[in-house]
Every structure is written in C-alpha cells, then in structure tokens.
Amino acid sequence: MINRILKFYIVLLSFLIILNLIQPMLLIKGMIIISLLFIPILFGLLNKRLFIVLVKSISLWLLSIIALGIGFRALRELAQQPQIDANKIVGYVQYFGYPIYFDSLVFNFIFILFIIIILVAIRMNLSKLANEK
Amino acid sequence: MKNKLLKNKDIIMVLIVTFIWSLFISFASCNIYTHLSFDSSELLTWDYLFTTKLFPYGDYYYPYGFIYYLKSINIIFLLISTLIIPVSFTVIFIFLKKLWKSSLFSYISFAAYILFVFIFTGISTFGRYGIVLTTALSYALLLIKNKNLSKKAIFLIGIVNGIIFIFVYDQGLYSILVFIISLIISPLLRSDNHKFKKIKYFTSLVRNLLIFFTGVIIALIPFAIYLLSIGSLAGFISNFSTAGDIAKYAKTPFFHSIKTVDNIFTIIVMLFSILYITATIYFRKHKQNIQLFSIILIFVILLLLQQKNIIRSIDTQLTFYSFFLIIIFISQGFIILRKYTQSVSILVSLNILIYLSIFLGIGLKPQNNINFLPNNFSFQSIIYNLMNAKGESKECVNKNIKSILDSNKEYASILNILKSYNNFNGKIYSYPGDPIFYLLLNQSPPYYSAIYQASPLYAQVKLIKYIQDQEINYIVYNYKNLAIQDEVPNYLRATTLHSYILVNFSPKEKVDNYLILERNKKNDDFFKNKILDKVPVFKQSLLQVNLENIPKSEGYYKEKYLFSQGNTTLVTKDSLDALNSYLEKNFITTKNTFLVIIFKDLKQKKYGSITLQTKDKLTTDVRFVSCEEQTSCVFNLSRIPLFYKSRVLNNLSSDNNEAITNVGIWDVTDNSHLW
Numbered sequence: 001m002i003n004r005i006l007k008f009y010i011v012l013l014s015f016l017i018i019l020n021l022i023q024p025m026l027l028i029k030g031m032i033i034i035s036l037l038f039i040p041i042l043f044g045l046l047n048k049r050l051f052i053v054l055v056k057s058i059s060l061w062l063l064s065i066i067a068l069g070i071g072f073r074a075l076r077e078l079a080q081q082p083q084i085d086a087n088k089i090v091g092y093v094q095y096f097g098y099p100i101y102f103d104s105l106v107f108n109f110i111f112i113l114f115i116i117i118i119l120v121a122i123r124m125n126l127s128k129l130a131n132e133k
Numbered sequence: 134m135k136n137k138l139l140k141n142k143d144i145i146m147v148l149i150v151t152f153i154w155s156l157f158i159s160f161a162s163c164n165i166y167t168h169l170s171f172d173s174s175e176l177l178t179w180d181y182l183f184t185t186k187l188f189p190y191g192d193y194y195y196p197y198g199f200i201y202y203l204k205s206i207n208i209i210f211l212l213i214s215t216l217i218i219p220v221s222f223t224v225i226f227i228f229l230k231k232l233w234k235s236s237l238f239s240y241i242s243f244a245a246y247i248l249f250v251f252i253f254t255g256i257s258t259f260g261r262y263g264i265v266l267t268t269a270l271s272y273a274l275l276l277i278k279n280k281n282l283s284k285k286a287i288f289l290i291g292i293v294n295g296i297i298f299i300f301v302y303d304q305g306l307y308s309i310l311v312f313i314i315s316l317i318i319s320p321l322l323r324s325d326n327h328k329f330k331k332i333k334y335f336t337s338l339v340r341n342l343l344i345f346f347t348g349v350i351i352a353l354i355p356f357a358i359y360l361l362s363i364g365s366l367a368g369f370i371s372n373f374s375t376a377g378d379i380a381k382y383a384k385t386p387f388f389h390s391i392k393t394v395d396n397i398f399t400i401i402v403m404l405f406s407i408l409y410i411t412a413t414i415y416f417r418k419h420k421q422n423i424q425l426f427s428i429i430l431i432f433v434i435l436l437l438l439q440q441k442n443i444i445r446s447i448d449t450q451l452t453f454y455s456f457f458l459i460i461i462f463i464s465q466g467f468i469i470l471r472k473y474t475q476s477v478s479i480l481v482s483l484n485i486l487i488y489l490s491i492f493l494g495i496g497l498k499p500q501n502n503i504n505f506l507p508n509n510f511s512f513q514s515i516i517y518n519l520m521n522a523k524g525e526s527k528e529c530v531n532k533n534i535k536s537i538l539d540s541n542k543e544y545a546s547i548l549n550i551l552k553s554y555n556n557f558n559g560k561i562y563s564y565p566g567d568p569i570f571y572l573l574l575n576q577s578p579p580y581y582s583a584i585y586q587a588s589p590l591y592a593q594v595k596l597i598k599y600i601q602d603q604e605i606n607y608i609v610y611n612y613k614n615l616a617i618q619d620e621v622p623n624y625l626r627a628t629t630l631h632s633y634i635l636v637n638f639s640p641k642e643k644v645d646n647y648l649i650l651e652r653n654k655k656n657d658d659f660f661k662n663k664i665l666d667k668v669p670v671f672k673q674s675l676l677q678v679n680l681e682n683i684p685k686s687e688g689y690y691k692e693k694y695l696f697s698q699g700n701t702t703l704v705t706k707d708s709l710d711a712l713n714s715y716l717e718k719n720f721i722t723t724k725n726t727f728l729v730i731i732f733k734d735l736k737q738k739k740y741g742s743i744t745l746q747t748k749d750k751l752t753t754d755v756r757f758v759s760c761e762e763q764t765s766c767v768f769n770l771s772r773i774p775l776f777y778k779s780r781v782l783n784n785l786s787s788d789n790n791e792a793i794t795n796v797g798i799w800d801v802t803d804n805s806h807l808w
Contacts, residue, residue, distance in 0.1 A: 002473035006483060013486045020493050032494030036487065040405070043466055054408065072388070082381075083690040084683070084808045087589040090626050091382030092619040097682030097758065100380070103387035103443045111436070114404060118411045 009038070049125065057121040061114050068106070076102055143236070147226045147243075151219035158256060159204075159215040163529035165536055169569060171583065171617065177533055178568040178582050180205075184527045187577060190372050191365030194581050196379075197261075199356075200300035205526045213300075217260050221267040222247065225457075228270045231423055232464050237477075238484060242460045245488040246453075252492065254453040255500045262438075262450050264297060264304040265311060266457065269430040272315040277423045280323060284344050291348020298349070299356040302373075307437055309349065314433050315426075316341050322414075322426065375589070380444050382588035382626075385619055387443040394496045395448040399435065402455035405462065406432045424461055431458055449498055456491070463487060534572055543645035547609060548573055550642060550649060556606045562599070564610045564634060565617045565627070584627040585617050593630040600633070608638050608650040612671040624675065624774050625683070632777040640664035660751055660775060675774040677754045684757045687808055688729070688765035694806040695727065695767070695799055705797035712796050713784050721798060723747075724779035727807070728768040730787075731795040732760060741766075742788050745773075748781040763794070769801075769808055 013035055020028045044051035068075075079099035084090060093100045138145065166173040182193055183205035189195035195202070203210035225246060229239040250259045272290075275282065282290075290312060298305025320334055360366040390396070406428055413425050435454050441447060467480060474480065491497075538545055547570075551557050563570045566583020570576075579599040581587035587596050600608075616622055624631045638650035639657040643664055648671075659665075665672045694700075703721060706712040732741065742756045753775040760766040770776045787793060801807065 002470075003476065003479065006470075006474060006479050010479065010482050010486060013490060014482075017486065017489050017493055029494050029496055032490045036490050036494070039466065039487070043469060050412070054412075081682070081686055081689070083686050085381070086805065087378060087381075087591060088629070088808055089378060089381045089588050089590075090621060090628070090683070090808075091384060091588055092386075092621055093381070093384050094686070095621045095625060095681050095683065097686060098384070098386060100384050104440060107387065107439065107443055111403070111407065114407055115411060118408060122411070122415055 005042070009035070053121050053125045054118075057114075057118045060121075061117050064113055064117075065110060068110070072106070075106075079105075143240075144223060144227060144230075148219050148223045151222040152216070155215045155218040158218075159211060163532060166533055167536075167540075169537065169541075169567075171566070171585070174566070174568050175582065177530070178572065178578060180526055180533075181530045181572045182578070184530055185577070188363045188365045190360070190368035191363060192368075192580070193578060194372070194586055196372075198299070198301035198303070198305070203300075214260075217264065218256065221259070221263040224267045224270050224274075228274060228423075228427070229460070231274065232427075232461060233467075237481065238464070238467070241481065241484050241488075242463070245485075246457065246460065249456045249488075249492070250453050252499050253456075253497050254450065258450050259453060261301055261304060263453070264301060265307040265434055266431065266454060268294070268297070268308040269311050269315075269434055270427060272312055273423055273427040273430060276315055276319045277426060282341070287341050287344045288348040291345040292352045293348075294345075295349040295352025295356075299353065307434060310437065311430055311434060312345065313342065315430060316345070318429060319426070375591075378589050382585070383445045383618075385445060387446075390446050390448070393446075393448050393498070395452050395498055396442075396446075398495060398497060399439075399448065399451045399455045402458050403432060403435055403439075406435075406458055409462065409465075424465055428458060428461055431461075452497060459491065530572070537569060538573070543647070544569065544573060547644050547647060547649065550644060551607055551609075554607065554651075556651070558604060558606060560603050560605050562596075562603075562605045562608045562634075564608055564630075565614055565623045567609065567611055567614075570609055583617060584623060584630065587630065588626050590629060593627050596627075596630050597633045606652045607641075608634055610634070610640075610648040610650050611646055612648050612668050613646040615671075615674050622674070622679065624678070625680070625772075628772045631774070632772070635659045635774060635777045643667050658778060660778075676752070677756070678773055679756045680768070680773075681756075682758045683808060684766040684768050685760045685764075687767035687769075688760050691807050692729075692765045692767060694803075695729065695801065697803045697806075699802040701800050703798045703800050705795065707793075707795055709785050709787060709790055709793055709796060712798075716782050716784065721782045722779045723770040723776035723782060725801050725804070726770045726776075726782075727799040727801050728770055728785075729795075729797045729799060730760075730766045730768075730793055731763060732766065732789065732792045733762055733794050734792050738789065743768075744786045745770075745775075745782065746784040746786075747775070748783045750783075751775055751780065767807070769804070772808065 013032070016028055016032050016035060020032065041051075044054060076099060079102045081097045082093045082100045084094050092098060164176075166177055169177075179193075179195060179201070182189070182195075183202055187193055189199065189202045200210065200214050204214040205211075222243075226239070226243050229243050229246075230236070233239040233242065250256065250263075254262075275286070275290075279286070294305060294309045294312060296305075297308050316338060320337070357366060360369050391400075410425065410429055410432065431454055435451060435458075438447070438451055438454070442451060463484065467484070470480065470483075551561065559574060560576050561570055561574065562579070563582075564584070566585065568578055568582035571578040571582070580595050581592050584593075584596075587593050599605075614623070617626065634650065636659070637653055639653055639659055640648045640662045641651040641664070642649045648664065648668065660672075660675075703726075704712065704715050704719075706715065728743075730743070738759050740756055741759050742754055744752060744754050746752045753773060755768065755773060757766065757768075782798075785796075
C-alpha cells in the first residue's frame with residue numbers, strides 16, 4: 001500500500017516539477033508546497049493519536065497567533081517607546097517612535113507559546129499516547 | 134593507516150575538491166561592483182583600506198573580524214581563510230555520512246546541500262555564517278562519540294573558539310555559546326532521570342567551562358599583543374563595547390518584512406524543529422542521538438541569528454541552516470519509510486524530488502550572480518597571485534576604480550574641479566557617505582566612512598575631528614541623498630556633524646548630484662548662498678523639517694531635565710500671539726534655545742506643525758507627531774538646520790494655534806540629557 005502511495009507521489013511530484021520548469025506559475029508552486037506538506041502528514045497518519053495532538057496544538061497556536069496579530073498594533077502602542085539616549089542616536093526607532101525590543105519579545109513569545117502548547121497538549125493526552133505506542 | 138585512508142577516501146576527496154574550488158575563489162576572485170550602493174561602497178572601501186598601511190579598528194571602523202584583513206596582507210592567512218570552506222563542507226559531509234549511514238543517500242544530500250549553498254546562500258556568505266554550523270556539527274559528532282570529553286579536548290576546543298573569535302568575531306561568539314549549550318544539554322540528554330546526579334553534573338559542568346574558557350583566553354593573548362603592536366587594541370575593545378549601539382541605530386520593524394519566502398521558510402522549519410525536539414524528548418528512551426543533538430544545536434543557532442534578523446533583516450543568510458535541518462528530518466523520515474518499503478529506487482527518487490521541490494517550488498530567493506567560479510577567473514591570475522604571495526586585492530581595487538570612473542563621469546568632473554582650487558590640499562570629506570571619493574583621491578578615509586555608522590554622538594565628534602585635523606577645505610555633499618538609510622533624514626541622524634558642516638562651509642559649486650562646499654573665509658551664511666537656489670528640493674528639505682516623534686518623546690521622557698541647574702525659562706505665555714508680542718520687544722537668539730509647547734485636544738490630528746521666522750526674514754517649518762494632551766512638546770532649536778547658526782527669533786505660528794495652552798522658551802546650558 002505504502003509503495004503504491006509513494007509511486008503515485010513520485011509521479012505527481014515529478015510532473016509538477018517538470019511543469020514548473022516549463023512554465024513557472026504561482027499555482028504550480030503552491031501545488032508543490034502542498035505536495036511537500038503531504039510528507040509530514042503521511043508520517044503523522046502512521047501514529048494517529050500523536051497526529052491529532054499535533055493538529056490540535058498547531059491549530060491552537062495558529063489561533064493565538066491570529067489573536068496576537070489582531071492586537072499587535074494595540075500592544076505596540078502600549079509598549080515603551082524609545083527615547084534618544086546620551087549618545088544622541090537617532091535611528092528608525094527613535095525617529096518613528098518604534099519600540100526597539102518589542103519585535104524580539106513578540107517573536108520569542110511566539111516560539112515559547114508553541115512549546116508550552118505542545119507540552120500541555122502532550123501532557124493532557126499522555127496516557128492515550130502511551131497506549132497508542 | 135592505508136586502510137583508514139582508503140576507507141575514508143570519499144571524505145578526503147571532498148576535502149581536496151572543495152579546497153581546490155576555494156583556492157580558485159580566494160586567489161582569482163575580484164568582485165567588480167557594477168552599482169555603487171551603500172553596501173557595495175562600504176565593501177569596496179574596505180577592500181581598498183586593506184591595501185593601505187591603515188589598520189582595522191585602530192584607523193577605521195570594521196565590523197567583521199580580522200581574517201578578511203589579514204588574508205589580504207599575508208599569504209598564510211589567505212590560505213587559512215581558503216580552508217574555511219573546505220573544512221566546513223568536509224565536516225558537513227562527515228556528519229551526513231553518520232546521519233544517513235548510507236553512502237548513496239549521504240552523497241545525494243551532500244550534493245543537494247552544496248547546490249543549495251551555491252544557489253541561495255552564496256559561497257562568501259557561507260564562508261562566514263557556515264563557520265558556526267561547522268562547529269555545531271563538530272560538537273555533535275564529538276559529544277556523541279565521546280560521552281565525556283577529556284580535559285585536553287575541551288581545552289583545544291577553547292583554543293579553536295578563541296581563534297574563530299579573533300578571525301570572525303560574531304561567529305566566534307555564537308560558536309562559544311553553542312559549545313556551552315552542548316556541554317549543558319549533552320549529559321541531560323544522556324541521563325536516565327532516576328540516576329541523574331545533580332551535584333556531579335554541576336561540578337563537572339563548571340570544571341569543563343573553566344577549562345574551555347582558559348583555552349579561549351590563551352588563544353586571545355597573542356591576538357591582544359598583536360592588536361597592541363598595531364595600535365588597534367583600544368579601538369577593538371571600544372568597537373566591541375559599543376556594538377550595542379548598532380541595534381539602536383540599525384533596528385527596523387521586523388514583522389513588516391517577515392513575509393519574505395526566506396523568512397517564512399526558516400520560521401516553519403524552526404517550528405517543526407520544536408515539534409520534533411519536544412516529541413523526541415518526551416517519547417524516546419535513547420535521547421542521546423546525533424539527530425536530536427544536532428537539531429537542538431542548529432535550532433539554538435537559528436534562534437540566536439533570528440535575534441539579529443529581528444534587528445536588521447538577514448533572512449537570505451539563514452536559509453542554509455533551515456535546509457540542513459530539513460535534510461536531518463528527511464533522514465529521520467526515511468528511517469521510518471524503510472520499515473514499509475525496501476525499494477532503493479523509490480527512496481532515492483523521493484529524496485531527489487523533495488530537494489528539487491524545495492529548490493524550484495517554494496520560491497526561495499536565489500543569488501543575483503550564480504557563478505561556479507569568479508567572473509574573471511583565469512589560471513594565470515591564480516599563478517600570478519600565488520607567485521606574488523597575495524590575493525589580487527590591489528589590482529582588484531584598481532579594476533573597480535577604473536570601472537567606476539568609466540561609468541560615472543561626474544566623479545572625474547568633481548575631481549578636476551577640486552584640483553583647480555588653490556585651497557585644495559588633496560583631501561575632502563564626503564557627506565553623507567560616498568567613500569569612493571577617498572579611493573579616487575588616494576586619501577585615508579575617516580574612521581567612519583558614512584554617517585550611518587556614525588549615528589552616535591561620539592562617532593560624529595570623531596568625524597568633526599577628522600575634518601579639523603586633516604585641514605579639509607572642501608566637502609563633497611551629495612544633496613540628492615537625503616536619508617542614507619531607513620527614511621531617517623540625514624540632518625537628524627547626524628545633527629552635530631551636519632551642524633558643523635553647515636556653519637563652517639558654504640556651497641561653491643553644483644556638479645551633478647553633488648554640491649562642493651568650501652570652508653568659510655568669513656562669517657558666511659549657508660542659507661543665503663545663491664547656489665542653494667539651483668537646488669530647490671534640497672533647500673526645501675532643510676527648511677521644511679520633519680522631526681516626527683522626537684518632540685513627543687523628548688517631552689514625555691525628558692521634560693524634567695529642563696529644570697536642571699543652569700537652565701532658565703526665558704519666557705512662558707499661554708498663546709503664540711502673546712509670545713510673538715514678547716519676541717517683537719525682546720532679543721531672543723536660537724543658540725541653546727529650547728521651545729516647549731503644551732497642546733490640548735490634539736487627538737484628531739496625527740501631526741502638528743509650527744513655523745518659525747527670524748529677524749532676517751528666514752522661515753522654517755517644523756512638522757512633528759502630535760504630543761500627548763497636556764504633555765510638553767520639546768524642540769531643541771539648535772538642531773533645526775536653519776538654527777545651526779544662531780539667529781534671532783521674530784515670529785512663531787502654528788496650524789493649531791487655538792490648541793496651544795502654554796508655550797515657553799528655555800535657555801538650556803546643560804544639554805547632556807536632552808537631544
């Protein structure tokens with residue numbers, strides 16, 4: 001069964017690559033990306049319980065990111081605006097009033113949030129996952 | 134011995150082939166800059182400076198580490214730098230062999246990796262950023278093979294890291310951090326929770342770190358002596374200690390630029406790494422495996438480099454780490470697939486197709502110039518450069534100068550005009566930063582070749598000192614370049630320097646995009662010079678000033694400093710009309726003068742503006758982001774171009790007169806805290 005799926009997948013991917021070489025198009029590139037994403041999905045399906053936990057984690061994380069994206073401007077307004085220091089540096093952040101470490105905080109938070117969500121999801125499903133194993 | 138060599142013949146072959154390739158690049162590469170952008174001007178200036186008797190850090194600003202300088206003056210260092218690429222690729226190849234445990238798949242993934250670096254990263258970028266990937270993979274290989282590294286091995290690793298720090302110091306710092314993390318996580322991944330002995334772990338960690346840093350310091354001692362001998366030690370330390378200032382003037386918004394394919398690619402791979410690491414740590418019994426260890430280390434490197442990327446985009450330089458992580462993930466996937474299919478042809482086809490899909494399908498940005506060998510490669514140049522025991526840096530700079538002069542006729546015109554002046558002593562200062570003029574005049578450039586790096590006050594002071602010490606009588610002012618970077622007007626980025634120039638120099642001639650400024654012989658007024666009328670857009674840019682957020686942040690954070698000892702309020706009124714009546718009767722100059730305005734009800738208007746007129750009928754408009762209600766808006770008049778030269782205030786008006794509740798003029802003698 002797996003052999004058949006893989007052969008079909010190889011033919012499909014080859015076809016898309018050749019098509020992309022002949023006529024590079026956004027649609028074909030999109031199809032290649034979707035085909036590439038199929039691989040982790042295939043592996044996920046080999047352990048369904050773990051796969052469901054991961055899908056839930058990723059969905060929850062994506063929802064958090066969307067919420068963060070919506071509130072980004074408001075949060076940025078709340079963040080401490082930069083001031084010109086004793087060295088009188090006027091760069092982008094001082095000139096436009098962009099909070100200098102805000103991006104770093106948000107970016108690192110996004111990763112930490114992902115780790116927390118996965119850990120919580122695994123913890124909550126630990127017994128089921130162990131049984132599946 | 135012979136058997137061992139035969140067994141590892143593929144590794145030796147990789148080392149030899151990549152070394153020859155690297156040798157070709159090192160000895161026969163001359164990058165001809167077709168367009169003089171800010172970056173290419175800087176690179177060309179450094180190429181030029183390496184051929185002079187000046188030293189990096191001591192005589193000029195250089196942020197990349199010593200190897201690029203040393204390789205241009207000494208053949209031994211040129212050979213050492215030539216070794217970086219082959220050593221990196223060889224370590225990667227050894228790692229892939231260990232990872233795949235199959236020659237065929239390790240060859241395929243190695244070929245794919247070389248192609249990726251070649252097409253998307255660029256070999257010179259890899260030569261720098263690849264160093265820390267190489268050290269991380271070496272740590273992974275070492276720590277997996279030897280559960281407990283000997284003291285001697287740790288000491289040697291310290292020495293190597295010290296040397297990397299000397300040569301390419303940011304990579305050295307990352308490499309040191311990655312080794313520390315390796316020492317921390319290696320026993321944790323190896324240990325069984327029940328048998329883990331905390332005290333032994335911590336004592337061993339502290340001991341290993343001490344040995345490691347002893348090695349680092351010992352490697353640094355000869356370097357410190359060398360720096361001292363060339364007079365660059367203080368400059369190097371100062372450069373290192375003020376590196377934090379780069380973030381302050383270089384930071385631009387990150388999330389605006391996150392949408393590039395390269396960034397998205399890296400972030401998705403990082404997220405996938407988190408999934409892998411977390412799941413593996415949770416469910417695997419044997420965590421001490423080379424895949425997990427290397428994924429953690431590469432993830433840490435990416436996280437460190439992302440902090441730099443957040444400050445200033447380096448997205449295309451990061452993708453080769455992500456691609457390496459993908460190779461590791463694929464190898465893991467194939468271990469699972471082998472349980473379901475034994476067909477080598479299916480697995481090989483799948484492997485190749487995945488790499489091809491990444492190359493062709495996802496839209497990563499390839500390099501502009503993809504050439505396996507340098508454009509003007511020739512065996513004669515390699516032989517010539519080897520015979521002359523150097524790279525072709527001097528010839529390369531000369532080729533560039535010739536090419537630039539051929540394609541930019543205005544440079545030659547400016548040089549001819551300058552040479553026709555009696556006062557011209559062969560030296561100029563280029564504002565805001567066209568260092569090509571120093572090369573054309575064979576002149577030692579200032580410490581900072583452009584005002585971008587000279588954004589801090591101490592750097593501007595250094596540039597003013599250069600103009601004074603070199604007795605420069607002419608400034609070549611690029612009046613079309615109004616913001617050297619990031620839309621920040623040059624007159625705000627380097628106000629102290631700009632003020633010095635406009636007070637002491639006046640326009641003499643306009644040539645193409647440049648004004649030639651001559652040192653004032655008497656008390657000339659820049660704004661009354663007739664040549665300014667030939668460049669109306671430039672004149673307007675100096676008289677219609679946009680201070681954007683500065684008055685607001687100065688008022689919000691620093692109003693308290695107005696009340697410092699020595700500062701005095703000259704006048705305070707509740708409207709501009711009242712203030713104008715006062716100005717009519719009194720003589721208020723703009724020197725050390727701060728204007729403080731409090732507005733009410735400005736929520737609807739994002740921007741406010743005021744117009745200031747002087748007794749000699751000159752006018753300047755100042756635009757600014759509306760300040761918080763009932764909070765001071767603070768304007769340092771001395772930093773507005775028209776008032777670099779002290780003038781007498783005559784009249785003030787605003788587009789929002791009725792919203793002003795208080796307006797005051799301060800004489801500020803202590804300006805250490807305020808802008």
